[in-house]
Amino acid sequence: MKLSVKKKMALLWCLSVVSGSAALTGLTFLTITDDPDGLLRLAQTYETIHKEYFRTVSDRELLAGAARGMVDALGDPYSQLLTGPAYDSLMEQTSGEYGGIGVVIGAGGDGRLYILSVFPGSAAESAGLRSGDEILAVDGREAAAMDLEEAAEAIRGEVGSRVVIEYLRNGVQSTVEAVRSDVSLPTVESAMAAEGIGYIHIYSFASHTADEFRTQYEGLAAQGMKTLILDLRMNPGGLIDSVVAVADQILSAGPVVSYKEKGGAVQEFSVTGQAHPLPLVVLIDGNSASASEILAGAVQDRKEGILIGERSFGKGTVQVIHPMEDKEALKLSVAQYLTAAGRRIDKIGIQPDVAVIQNGRIFDPASDNVLQAAIETARSMERSDS
Numbered sequence: 051m052k053l054s055v056k057k058k059m060a061l062l063w064c065l066s067v068v069s070g071s072a073a074l075t076g077l078t079f080l081t082i083t084d085d086p087d088g089l090l091r092l093a094q095t096y097e098t099i100h101k102e103y104f105r106t107v108s109d110r111e112l113l114a115g116a117a118r119g120m121v122d123a124l125g126d127p128y129s130q131l132l133t134g135p136a137y138d139s140l141m142e143q144t145s146g147e148y149g150g151i152g153v154v155i156g157a158g159g160d161g162r163l164y165i166l167s168v169f170p171g172s173a174a175e176s177a178g179l180r181s182g183d184e185i186l187a188v189d190g191r192e193a194a195a196m197d198l199e200e201a202a203e204a205i206r207g208e209v210g211s212r213v214v215i216e217y218l219r220n221g222v223q224s225t226v227e228a229v230r231s232d233v234s235l236p237t238v239e240s241a242m243a244a245e246g247i248g249y250i251h252i253y254s255f256a257s258h259t260a261d262e263f264r265t266q267y268e269g270l271a272a273q274g275m276k277t278l279i280l281d282l283r284m285n286p287g288g289l290i291d292s293v294v295a296v297a298d299q300i301l302s303a304g305p306v307v308s309y310k311e312k313g314g315a316v317q318e319f320s321v322t323g324q325a326h327p328l329p330l331v332v333l334i335d336g337n338s339a340s341a342s343e344i345l346a347g348a349v350q351d352r353k354e355g356i357l358i359g360e361r362s363f364g365k366g367t368v369q370v371i372h373p374m375e376d377k378e379a380l381k382l383s384v385a386q387y388l389t390a391a392g393r394r395i396d397k398i399g400i401q402p403d404v405a406v407i408q409n410g411r412i413f414d415p416a417s418d419n420v421l422q423a424a425i426e427t428a429r430s431m432e433r434s435d436s
Contacts, residue, residue: 052359056315061353062075062252062297067295068208068267070347074366091404092116093278094158096112096296098337099112105363105382108156116309117131118131118335120143121380121382122307123279124383126383128365128367128369128381128383129369129380129381129382129383130380130381131374131378131380131381132378132379132380132381133145133377133378135203136378137255137377137378137379138254138377139203139206140298140371141169141382148235148256149203149204149206149207149208149209149211149230149231149232149233150173150205150207150230150231150233151172151173151177151179151213151215151229151230151231151233152169152171152172152173152174152175152231152233153165153166153167153168153169153173153174153205154166154167154178154253155185155198155201155202155205156198156284156298156337156412156413157197157198157337157344157414157429158411162184162185162193162194163178163184163185163193163196163198163201164183164185164411165179165181165182165185165217166181166412166413167181167253167413168180168282169233169236172231172233173228173229173230173231176226176228177215177226177227177228177280178226179215179217179228179407180219181413181414182219182411182414183215183217183218183219183221183224184218185192185215185216185217186216186217186218186223187214187215187216188201188204188205188213188214188215188216189204189213189214190214191204194335195387206230207230208230209228209230209231210229210231211229211230212227212228212229212230213227213228213230214227214244215227215228215326222243226431235253235254235256236253236262237250237252237253237254237255237258237259237260237262238251238252238253238258238259238263238265238266239253239266240266240267240269241269242270242273242275243415243421243424243425243428244425244428244429245274246274246275246277246432247275247276247277247278247279247365247425247428247432248267248270248271248277248279249270249278249279249281249320249431250263250266250278250279250280250281251281251344252280252281252282252285252296252342253284253285254286254287254288255287255288255289255292255296255341255342256288256289256292257289257292259288259289259292259295259296260295260296260299260336261290263296263299264299266373267299267300275328275330276328276329276340276432277328277330277331277422277428277431277432278300278329278330278428279331279332279333279424279428280300280330280331280332280333280345280355281333281413281421282332282333282334282338282342282345282346283333283334283335283337283338283359283412283413283420284335284338284339284412285337285339285342286339286340286342287336287339287340287342287343287365288340288341288343288432289341290307290319290341290344290368292341293306293307293341293342293344293345294306294319294321294344296345296422297321297322297323297344297345298321298323298324300324300327300328300432301321301323301324301327301348301349301352302324302325302327302352302354303320303321303322303323303353304320304321304323304352304390305318305319305320305348306319306320306344306345306348306390307344307347307348307387307388307389308317308322308387308388308392309368309385309386309387309388310385310386311384311385312385316332317385327354329355329428329431330349330355330356330359330431331355331356331358331424331427331428331431332345332346332349332355332356332357333357333358333359333420333421333424334357334358334359334360334362334400334402335360335362335408335412335420336360336361336362336363336399338359338362338363338400339362339363339364339365339366340358340363340366342362343362343363343364343365343366343389343395343399343400344387344389345398346362346400346424347389347390347391347393347395348389348390350389350400350403351389351390351391351393352390352391355430356404357400357402357403357404358402358405358406358420358423359402359405359408359420360402360405360406360407360408360425361400361401361402361408362395362399363397363399363409364395364397364398364399364400365396366386366387366394366395366396366397366398367381367383367385367386367387367396368384368385368386368387369381369382369383369384370382370384373430378400390409404423404427405421406419406423409410410422
C-alpha cells in the first residue's frame with residue numbers, strides 16, 4: 051500500500067508526539083502496522099481534540115486513553131491496563147499483603163456475602179467478627195449492591211483508616227467499626243477432617259503459598275494423615291510457579307501444565323514429585339479458576355485423585371504483567387494453557403469426577419455437604435488401600 055506525502059507526514063508527526071523520535075519510531079510503525087490509514091486517523095483525532103475541544107485536557111490523559119482503547123479493543127477481559135486501585139489489588143493478590151481487617155469473604159449459593167475466615171490477631175477478630183457472619187453493608191453501602199470483588203475492595207484500604215461493617219449473625223443484626231492494618235494474607239489453612247484424613251484449603255496461589263502449604267502438610271502428616279482433601283473452591287488462581295510448586299508436593303513425577311506463546315515457543319512445567327503421594331480428593335466449584343484449574347486438571351488427567359463438586363470456572367489463559375510507570379502495569383494475555391494431558395479448558399472448565407451441588411454453607415464442617423461427601427470418599431479410599 052502506498053502512502054501519499056501528506057499521509058506520511060501526518061503519520062510521522064503522530065508518532066513523534068508519542069515518542070519524541072519521528073524518524074525512528076515512524077519507520078518502526080510503518081513496518082508493523084497493517085493499517086497506516088488508521089494511524090493517520092489517530093493523529094487527526096488527536097489534532098482535532100487539541101484545536102477544538104472546549105475543556106483543558108493534557109496529552110498524558112489523551113495518550114493514556116488511547117492506550118486503554120487499544121487494550122479494550124482486544125475484547126479480552128483478562129487483558130487490562132492497570133492503574134490506581136486496580137494496580138494495588140493485583141499487587142496484593144500476588145504478594146499476599148495489603149491494608150485491611152484480616153478476613154476472607156465469599157459469596158454463598160444464595161448470592162449473599164459471608165465472612166469465610168477471620169485471621170487470628172486481626173482487626174476483624176478484635177472487632178468481634180466471626181466466620182459465617184453475613185455482610186449486610188460496608189461503610190453504609192449495601193452488600194446486595196456489590197459483587198464479591200467490590201465488597202473486598204471496600205473493606206480494604208489505607209492502613210490506619212476505619213471501616214464500618216454491618217453484619218447478620220443468627221438472625222441478629224449488628225454493626226462494628228474496625229481499624230485497617232497491615233495484613234499478610236495467609237493463603238493456606240488446614241485441619242484434620244477426620245481420623246487419618248487431612249484437610250487443606252488454599253485460598254489463592256500467591257508467592258508464598260508453596261511454603262505455607264509445606265508447613266501445613268507436614269503438620270497434618272505429624273498428626274497421622276493418610277489421605278488428603280484439598281479444597282480449591284472459591285480459589286481464583288494466581289501464579290503458575292506457585293501452583294507448580296504445590297503440585298510438586300502432592301503428585302508423582304510428570305507434567306502439570308503447558309502453554310504455547312505467540313512466537314511458537316512452548317513452555318512446559320513438570321515436577322519431580324513424590325515417590326508415594328497420598329490418596330487425594332480435590333474440591334472445586336464455579337469459582338475455582340486459573341491456577342486452581344491447573345492443579346485440578348493435573349490431578350484428573352493423571353488419575354492421581356478424585357475431583358468432587360461443581361464444574362470449574364474455565365479460565366485457561368496465561369497473563370504476563372508488564373510494568374509501565376509508577377503504579378501502572380499492562381496485564382496481557384499471552385497464551386492459552388493446556389492441562390497435563392493437553393486439554394483446553396478456557397470457557398469450558400473442568401467437570402468433577404463426582405458432581406455434588408453445594409447446599410450447605412461452604413467451609414462450615416457442620417453443614418458443608420460437599421466437604422462431607424469428600425470425607426466419605428476419602429474414607430472409602432482408605433479402605434480400598436488397606
